[in-house]
Amino acid sequence: MMKSKFLVSTVTYLILACALPSLASARDLMVVGFGGGFQDNARKHLFQGYATEKGVKVTDDVYNGEIAKLYSMVKSGDITFDVIMVEAPEMVRACEDGVLEKLDWSLINKDKFIPGGASTCGAGAVGWGVSLFYDQARTPQGPANYADLWNVQKFPGKRSLRSGAKMTMEIALMADGVPMADVYKVLATPDGQKRAFAKLDELKPHIVWWKSGAQPLQLVGSGEVAYAVGYVGRTIKATEGGAKYPIQWNTLLFSFDYWSVVRNSPNKAEAMKLVNYMTDEKPLMNLAQDWAVSPATASVANNPEVIKKNPGMVASHSKEGLFISTDFWVENGADLEAKFNAWVAK
Amino acid sequence: MMTRRNLLAAALIAPLLLLVLVSFIVPLGATLYRAVEDAEVPSILPQTTALLKQWDGKDLPSEQVYHTLIHELREAQEQQKAGPVLNRLNFEETGLRSLLLQGLRASQQFNGSTKQHLIALNPRWADPHVWDLIKRSTGPWTPLYFLRSVDLKLGPGGVVVPTADEEAVFIKLFIRTFEISVVVTLICAVLAYPIAYTLSILPQVWTNIGIMLVLIPFWTSILVRTTAWFIILQREGPINALLVSLKLVDQPVTMIFTRFAVYLAMVHVLLPFAILPLYSVMRGIKPDYMRAAASLGAPGWRRFLRIYLPLSMPGVAAGALMVFMLSVGFYITPALVGGSGDQMISYFIAFFTNTSVNWGIAAALAALLMGMTGILVAIAWLLVPGFRSGGVRV
Numbered sequence: 107m108m109k110s111k112f113l114v115s116t117v118t119y120l121i122l123a124c125a126l127p128s129l130a131s132a133r134d135l136m137v138v139g140f141g142g143g144f145q146d147n148a149r150k151h152l153f154q155g156y157a158t159e160k161g162v163k164v165t166d167d168v169y170n171g172e173i174a175k176l177y178s179m180v181k182s183g184d185i186t187f188d189v190i191m192v193e194a195p196e197m198v199r200a201c202e203d204g205v206l207e208k209l210d211w212s213l214i215n216k217d218k219f220i221p222g223g224a225s226t227c228g229a230g231a232v233g234w235g236v237s238l239f240y241d242q243a244r245t246p247q248g249p250a251n252y253a254d255l256w257n258v259q260k261f262p263g264k265r266s267l268r269s270g271a272k273m274t275m276e277i278a279l280m281a282d283g284v285p286m287a288d289v290y291k292v293l294a295t296p297d298g299q300k301r302a303f304a305k306l307d308e309l310k311p312h313i314v315w316w317k318s319g320a321q322p323l324q325l326v327g328s329g330e331v332a333y334a335v336g337y338v339g340r341t342i343k344a345t346e347g348g349a350k351y352p353i354q355w356n357t358l359l360f361s362f363d364y365w366s367v368v369r370n371s372p373n374k375a376e377a378m379k380l381v382n383y384m385t386d387e388k389p390l391m392n393l394a395q396d397w398a399v400s401p402a403t404a405s406v407a408n409n410p411e412v413i414k415k416n417p418g419m420v421a422s423h424s425k426e427g428l429f430i431s432t433d434f435w436v437e438n439g440a441d442l443e444a445k446f447n448a449w450v451a452k
Numbered sequence: 453m454m455t456r457r458n459l460l461a462a463a464l465i466a467p468l469l470l471l472v473l474v475s476f477i478v479p480l481g482a483t484l485y486r487a488v489e490d491a492e493v494p495s496i497l498p499q500t501t502a503l504l505k506q507w508d509g510k511d512l513p514s515e516q517v518y519h520t521l522i523h524e525l526r527e528a529q530e531q532q533k534a535g536p537v538l539n540r541l542n543f544e545e546t547g548l549r550s551l552l553l554q555g556l557r558a559s560q561q562f563n564g565s566t567k568q569h570l571i572a573l574n575p576r577w578a579d580p581h582v583w584d585l586i587k588r589s590t591g592p593w594t595p596l597y598f599l600r601s602v603d604l605k606l607g608p609g610g611v612v613v614p615t616a617d618e619e620a621v622f623i624k625l626f627i628r629t630f631e632i633s634v635v636v637t638l639i640c641a642v643l644a645y646p647i648a649y650t651l652s653i654l655p656q657v658w659t660n661i662g663i664m665l666v667l668i669p670f671w672t673s674i675l676v677r678t679t680a681w682f683i684i685l686q687r688e689g690p691i692n693a694l695l696v697s698l699k700l701v702d703q704p705v706t707m708i709f710t711r712f713a714v715y716l717a718m719v720h721v722l723l724p725f726a727i728l729p730l731y732s733v734m735r736g737i738k739p740d741y742m743r744a745a746a747s748l749g750a751p752g753w754r755r756f757l758r759i760y761l762p763l764s765m766p767g768v769a770a771g772a773l774m775v776f777m778l779s780v781g782f783y784i785t786p787a788l789v790g791g792s793g794d795q796m797i798s799y800f801i802a803f804f805t806n807t808s809v810n811w812g813i814a815a816a817l818a819a820l821l822m823g824m825t826g827i828l829v830a831i832a833w834l835l836v837p838g839f840r841s842g843g844v845r846v
C-alpha cells in the first residue's frame with residue numbers, strides 16, 4: 107500500500123516536472139525597468155493600460171542595468187524577461203551580441219519617434235539625466251559645478267557618484283576644466299583617459315559609489331554623504347515631497363533609455379505590441395500627468411502642455427547639459443568599464 | 453552475506469553521493485572547464501580558424517585569410533552573433549574590438565584586395581602580432597583567463613609577461629581577501645574562546661539562555677544583520693549621536709564604508725561559527741583533569757596552558773577553519789558596509805559574472821580562490837595540532 111502510494115506520487119511528480127517547461131511559456135508578459143517613481147507610474151499607465159486594453163496579464167520587475175542577466179538567459183534558454191528597458195550603449199552592444207530581438211517595425215510605428223528614437227533593437231522610451239544635488243537644509247550653499255565638487259576644502263563631506271565608468275569619466279574631465287563640447291574628444295585619447303583617472307584619484311577617498319537609483323537620495327537624505335550625482339526625475343520627485351534638493355542643471359548629463367525585446371522571448375509578438383503601445387501618444391500623455399516624463403515619442407515630447415507642466419523634462423534642458431555619447435560608449439564601454447573597475451578596486 | 457551488506461551500505465550512501473555529484477562535482481567541473489575553454493572564435497569563425505591553424509605566424513597571412521575573416525565576421529554580425537567573438541578578442545588585447553569594427557564598417561566599400569584596403573585603413577593590419585593574437589584565440593583551450601587572474605598575460609611570441617599596472621589588480625585582491633579573512637578569524641577565535649568557556653561552566657539554565665543568545669543572531673539572515681550595522685554605524689546613527697552628545701568627538705566619525713565596519717560586521721556574522729564548535733569541545737573536557745593538575749601543584753595559568761588549552765585546541769581549529777572558509781567567500785557584507793578599497797575577490801567574481809559577462813575570468817578567479825584556500829587548509833592540516841580531528845574528539 108505504502109509502496110504504491112509512493113509510486114503514484116513519484117510518477118505524478120515526474121509528469122509535472124516534464125510539463126513545467128511548457129507551462130513556462132504560458133507565463134505573463136514580463137516588463138523589466140530601473141524601478142523608482144517612473145516605473146510606479148509606468149505600471150499604472152503603460153503596463154496596466156495595455157493589460158486592460160488587450161485583456162492580457164502584464165507583470166513587472168526591477169533591475170540595475172545588469173545586462174549580463176540577459177546574456178545568461180539567452181545562453182541557458184530560460185527566458186524570464188520579455189520587454190526590458192536598456193540604456194542606449196548597452197542596447198546597441200546587446201543588439202550586436204544577439205541578446206535582443208530586432209524590432210518588428212510592422213508591429214511598431216517607426217515614424218512616431220524623435221530623431222534617433224528608432225534603433226535596430228530598441229524603441230526610444232524616455233530621456234533621463236543625472237545631476238549634482240545636495241540637501242539645502244544641511245548645506246545652504248553647496249557646490250555649483252563639478253570643479254566645486256572636487257574642492258574638498260571649501261565643500262567638506264563625502265560625495266556619491268554612480269559606480270561605473272560611464273558618466274564618471276565625463277564628470278572627472280569637466281571637473282578638470284574640459285569644456286562640455288570637448289569631453290568626448292579628450293576622452294577618446296589614451297591621455298584623456300589617464301587625465302580622467304588622475305582627476306578621480308584626487309577625489310577617491312571622498313567618494314561613496316552607488317549602484318541603484320534610490321541610493322543617492324537615501325545617502326543624501328540620511329546625511330551620510332553631503333553631495334551626490336543622482337537621477338534628475340527622482341530628485342525632482344523628492345523635492346515635490348518636501349526635500350530641498352535644488353537641481354543644478356549645468357551639471358546635467360543625459361541620454362535616452364530604450365524599450366527592447368529579449369531574444370527568443372516566448373511572447374515575442376505580444377512584447378512588440380506592448381512596446382508599440384508604451385510609445386504611443388495616448389498612454390504617454392496620461393503618464394505625463396503624473397510624472398515628469400521626457401518621452402522619445404515626438405508628439406508628446408513636443409507638446410507645449412507637457413513641456414509647461416514638467417519643467418524637469420531633461421529634453422528642455424538639453425542645451426545646458428551634456429548628451430552622453432552612445433557612439434563613444436558602444437566603442438569604448440567594455441574597455442573603460444574594465445579599467446574603471448580595476449581602478450576602483452585599488 | 454558480506455557482499456549483500458556492502459550492497460545495502462552502498463545503496464544507503466548512494467543518494468548522498470548523487471547529491472554531492474550533482475550539486476558539487478558537476479558545477480565545479482563546469483566552472484573549471486569554463487576557465488580554460490576557448491570556443492567563441494572557432495565556433496563562429498570556423499573558416500578563419502582553419503586557415504589560421506595553417507599560418508606559419510611569421511609573415512603576414514595571405515589575402516584569403518583577410519578576406520575570410522571580414523566575410524565571416526560580417527555574416528556573424530548580420531545574424532547577431534559577432535558579439536562574443538569581439539569580446540573574446542578584445543579581452544586578448546584591448547583595442548581589437550575597435551580595430552575589427554572599424555574594418556567591418558569600412559569593408560562595405562571595399563573593391564579588390566581586402567588586405568590592401570585594411571592596411572591602408574589602419575597600419576595595425578600590417579602587424580603580424582595582430583594575427584598572432586587572433587590565432588591564439590582559435591582554441592580549443594586558452595591559458596589567458598588563469599594568467600590574467602594572477603596579473604600576467606602572453607606578450608609577443610607567446611612569452612608570459614606582467615600586465616600593465618593599471619590592469620594589475622587581482623594579486624592585490626587575493627592578498628586583501630586573505631588578509632581580511634585572517635584578521636576576522638583571529639578576532640573571532642579570541643572573542644569566542646572566553647564566551648564558549650563561560651557557556652561550558654555555567655549552570656544548565658544559564659547555558660541554555662546563553663546558547664539561545666548565540667543562536668538567534670545565527671539564524672537571522674546575513675542581509676538583515678549587515679543592514680542593521682549600516683544603520684547603527686551611519687553618520688547620523690545612534691553611535692555617532694551618543695559620541696557627539698557625550699562630547700567625545702566634535703564631528704560625527706565616519707564608520708560606514710570603512711575597513712573597520714567590514715571587520716565589525718563580519719565578526720558579528722561569523723562569531724557563532726566559532727563559538728558553537730568550541731563550546732561542544734569544552735563541554736567534553738572533564739573537570740577531573742584540571743583537578744588532577746591542581747592536586748599535583750600546578751598553578752592556574754599552568755593548568756590552563758598545559759591541560760585546558762591543548763584539550764580545547766580541536767574546537768579552536770574547527771571554529772577557525774569554519775570562520776576562515778566562510779570569510780574568504782564573503783560578498784554581501786563588504787559590499788554593503790565597506791568602501792571601494794574593502795571589496796574582496798568574490799565581489800569581482802560577481803562583477804565578471806553579472807555585469808561584464810566575462811565568465812572565463814570569473815571561473816578562473818573562482819578556481820584560483822578555491823585552490824588557494826585548499827592549499828592553506830592543507831598546510832594548517834599538516835602543521836596545526838588538533839586540526840585533523842576537526843573538532844571531533846578522538
